[in-house]
Amino acid sequence: MTRIDNRPTDGVTRAVSVRGLVKHYGETKALDGVDLDVREGTVLGVLGPNGAGKTTLVRILSTLLQPDSGHATVAGYDVLRQPRQLRRVIGLTGQYASVDEKLPGWENLYMIGRLLDLPRKDARTRADELLERFSLTDAAKRPASTYSGGMRRRLDLAASMIGRPQVLFLDEPTTGLDPRTRNEVWTEVKRMVGDGVTVLLTTQYMEEAEQLASELAVIDRGKVVAGGAIDALKAKVGGRTLRIRPADPLQLRPLARDLDDLGITGLATTTVDTENGSVLVPVLSDEQLTAVTGAVVARGITISSISTELPSLDEVFLSLTGHRAGAPQDDATTPADTREEVAV
Amino acid sequence: MSTATATVNDIHHDGDKAGRDRVQADGRIPLRGHLRHTGALVRRNLLWIRQDPESMADALLMPVIFTLLFVFVFGGSIGQALGGGQDGYVQYVIPGMIAMMSMTLSQGVGTGFCQDFNSGVMDRFRSLPIGRGSVLFAKISVELIRMLFATTVLMIVAVLVGFDINHWPGLFAAVGLATLFASSIMWVFLTLGVMMKSAQSVQAMGFLVLFPLQFGSSIFAPTQSMPGWLQAFTDYNPLSTLADAARGLMVGGPVAHDLWVTIGWSAAITAVMAPVAIHKFRTKS
Numbered sequence: 001m002t003r004i005d006n007r008p009t010d011g012v013t014r015a016v017s018v019r020g021l022v023k024h025y026g027e028t029k030a031l032d033g034v035d036l037d038v039r040e041g042t043v044l045g046v047l048g049p050n051g052a053g054k055t056t057l058v059r060i061l062s063t064l065l066q067p068d069s070g071h072a073t074v075a076g077y078d079v080l081r082q083p084r085q086l087r088r089v090i091g092l093t094g095q096y097a098s099v100d101e102k103l104p105g106w107e108n109l110y111m112i113g114r115l116l117d118l119p120r121k122d123a124r125t126r127a128d129e130l131l132e133r134f135s136l137t138d139a140a141k142r143p144a145s146t147y148s149g150g151m152r153r154r155l156d157l158a159a160s161m162i163g164r165p166q167v168l169f170l171d172e173p174t175t176g177l178d179p180r181t182r183n184e185v186w187t188e189v190k191r192m193v194g195d196g197v198t199v200l201l202t203t204q205y206m207e208e209a210e211q212l213a214s215e216l217a218v219i220d221r222g223k224v225v226a227g228g229a230i231d232a233l234k235a236k237v238g239g240r241t242l243r244i245r246p247a248d249p250l251q252l253r254p255l256a257r258d259l260d261d262l263g264i265t266g267l268a269t270t271t272v273d274t275e276n277g278s279v280l281v282p283v284l285s286d287e288q289l290t291a292v293t294g295a296v297v298a299r300g301i302t303i304s305s306i307s308t309e310l311p312s313l314d315e316v317f318l319s320l321t322g323h324r325a326g327a328p329q330d331d332a333t334t335p336a337d338t339r340e341e342v343a344v
Numbered sequence: 345m346s347t348a349t350a351t352v353n354d355i356h357h358d359g360d361k362a363g364r365d366r367v368q369a370d371g372r373i374p375l376r377g378h379l380r381h382t383g384a385l386v387r388r389n390l391l392w393i394r395q396d397p398e399s400m401a402d403a404l405l406m407p408v409i410f411t412l413l414f415v416f417v418f419g420g421s422i423g424q425a426l427g428g429g430q431d432g433y434v435q436y437v438i439p440g441m442i443a444m445m446s447m448t449l450s451q452g453v454g455t456g457f458c459q460d461f462n463s464g465v466m467d468r469f470r471s472l473p474i475g476r477g478s479v480l481f482a483k484i485s486v487e488l489i490r491m492l493f494a495t496t497v498l499m500i501v502a503v504l505v506g507f508d509i510n511h512w513p514g515l516f517a518a519v520g521l522a523t524l525f526a527s528s529i530m531w532v533f534l535t536l537g538v539m540m541k542s543a544q545s546v547q548a549m550g551f552l553v554l555f556p557l558q559f560g561s562s563i564f565a566p567t568q569s570m571p572g573w574l575q576a577f578t579d580y581n582p583l584s585t586l587a588d589a590a591r592g593l594m595v596g597g598p599v600a601h602d603l604w605v606t607i608g609w610s611a612a613i614t615a616v617m618a619p620v621a622i623h624k625f626r627t628k629s
Contacts, residue, residue, distance in 0.1 A: 062471045084371030087473040098464035114384035
């Protein structure tokens with residue numbers, strides 16, 4: 001069985017290639033025909049809500065689970081027919097840190113080095129190197145159960161790097177971490193990407209995808225519902241959201257209507273967040289941002305606060321698919337949200 | 345942070361050849377590889393004991409408590425029935441204890457396995473290029489080491505309460521037989537460990553299986569006074585034959601029949617349950 005040459009006509013090497021992947025759990029379709037590609041040396045963010053099928057996808061690609069139909073290759077190896085070769089070129093960091101908590105950090109890394117056939121001496125050196133690199137040298141001799149959440153996740157990343165993987169799977173690497181720790185993990189992931197590792201990352205956060213990924217596949221109920229370069233998708237979903245809070249709540253609706261009429265904002269419409277008393281304006285560029293603030297100033301409205309934010313997963317879904325994450329299609333017309341859409 | 349500038353790629357080159365050239369092109373793992381992987385996993389399980397010495401408490405205390413309990417609480421009256429008093433009962437029950445210990449401690453493979461699945465570390469192992477059997481064999485090896493430790497403790501206590509080791513080769517043969525039987529029964533517990541959701545349910549299930557097997561046997565008392573239907577059960581209960589064989593080997597008496605029945609049971613249980621355990625382990629999602 002030979003390794004498939006994964007160089008299609010466009011000359012781009014695909015580190016991961018997935019076609020028509022289906023996985024059922026009884027009646028539930030965890031994956032319902034997924035197609036996606038990850039180009040070598042890039043980061044693909046797989047964005048989706050809980051239960052969208054992200055973890056199932058990662059488990060199939062790392063040979064922990066067998067698909068019902070469809071096929072997938074990682075670094076040219078078929079997940080079903082060449083699992084042994086495939087396992088040699090991947091790294092996996094799961095949603096729940098999969099290190100042995102009873103073992104000290106160093107012993108965890110040494111053990112994995114030995115399981116990856118490094119000679120004793122090399123396994124020792126490698127464990128030392130990676131502990132140093134992930135700033136865990138001081139904690140090398142302590143059981144992993146005494147580590148903080150961030151340290152444990154870093155150890156997990158280090159464990160994934162022992163075998164010098166060509167492709168790294170990160171399944172929600174920062175879920176459950178506080179913002180500071182999240183930044184720590186992001187920094188490490190960026191460094192690994194800088195070293196040329198191909199990454200498939202699943203996440204629930206648009207912000208995380210934007211930080212780490214160059215391309216995005218939005219997945220919902222086992223299907224890829226949108227995909228492409230992250231900048232293009234961001235433009236489609238409105239890039240950033242400008243949140244303007246007028247001092248006088250009565251100004252809310254008139255302001256939103258006026259801004260919409262101006263026609264200077266992105267593709268999505270201006271919305272009103274009645275709960276927080278603010279207008280949400282999608283903006284694609286700095287120019288639009290300037291124009292909108294200019295328009296607000298020109299109307300002489302007193303502003304009590306103004307900020308920009310990235311769209312949430314919900315907003316991304318709404319813009320890309322016309323329905324809310326995980327909700328049936330026909331619910332799209334009645335978003336059960338505090339925000340109401342202003343007619344264009 | 346002088347090393348912070350070292351990239352993964354820098355580290356890439358120095359050890360690369362050593363790791364990769366041990367693997368054949370089709371990804372098959374050579375025997376030496378299996379041994380290395382099993383060794384690394386055995387080391388892991390032994391480190392657990394070092395980190396958490398309390399986990400050895402059962403292997404240390406069970407032989408002590410059970411021996412004292414049976415010898416001093418039941419020993420007098422059962423011994424009288426046997427015609428040898430308490431001293432006679434010690435000679436009777438210690439070989440039985442070796443059989444009991446082998447069963448009770450083999451449960452550990454199941455609970456340990458279940459914990460590995462729940463903690464996510466099993467996902468890590470299963471995504472590594474190692475034979476799935478290595479994980480199973482390592483677990484079994486470590487539990488057998490624990491069992492031999494418990495048996496040593498048992499024999500020390502046994503001598504202290506008056507057990508007479510007059511036939512050392514017989515003792516070693518009996519321990520060997522118990523180890524063989526334990527390694528076969530461990531496949532049953534491994535299967536339970538893979539299939540059940542929590543370590544507690546593995547333990548509860550193990551207890552349900554073990555309890556009738558242990559007490560419906562000749563481990564603690566001769567079976568002659570039991571009702572006929574129970575005797576029919578005890579005659580085929582592998583724990584009875586193991587206990588009787590150990591007794592024959594250690595203190596004398598007929599051995600051949602019980603020895604062969606026990607070996608037959610061990611072979612049959614392994615032949616059926618090892619493939620089941622490996623299959624369940626491979627296909628667990």
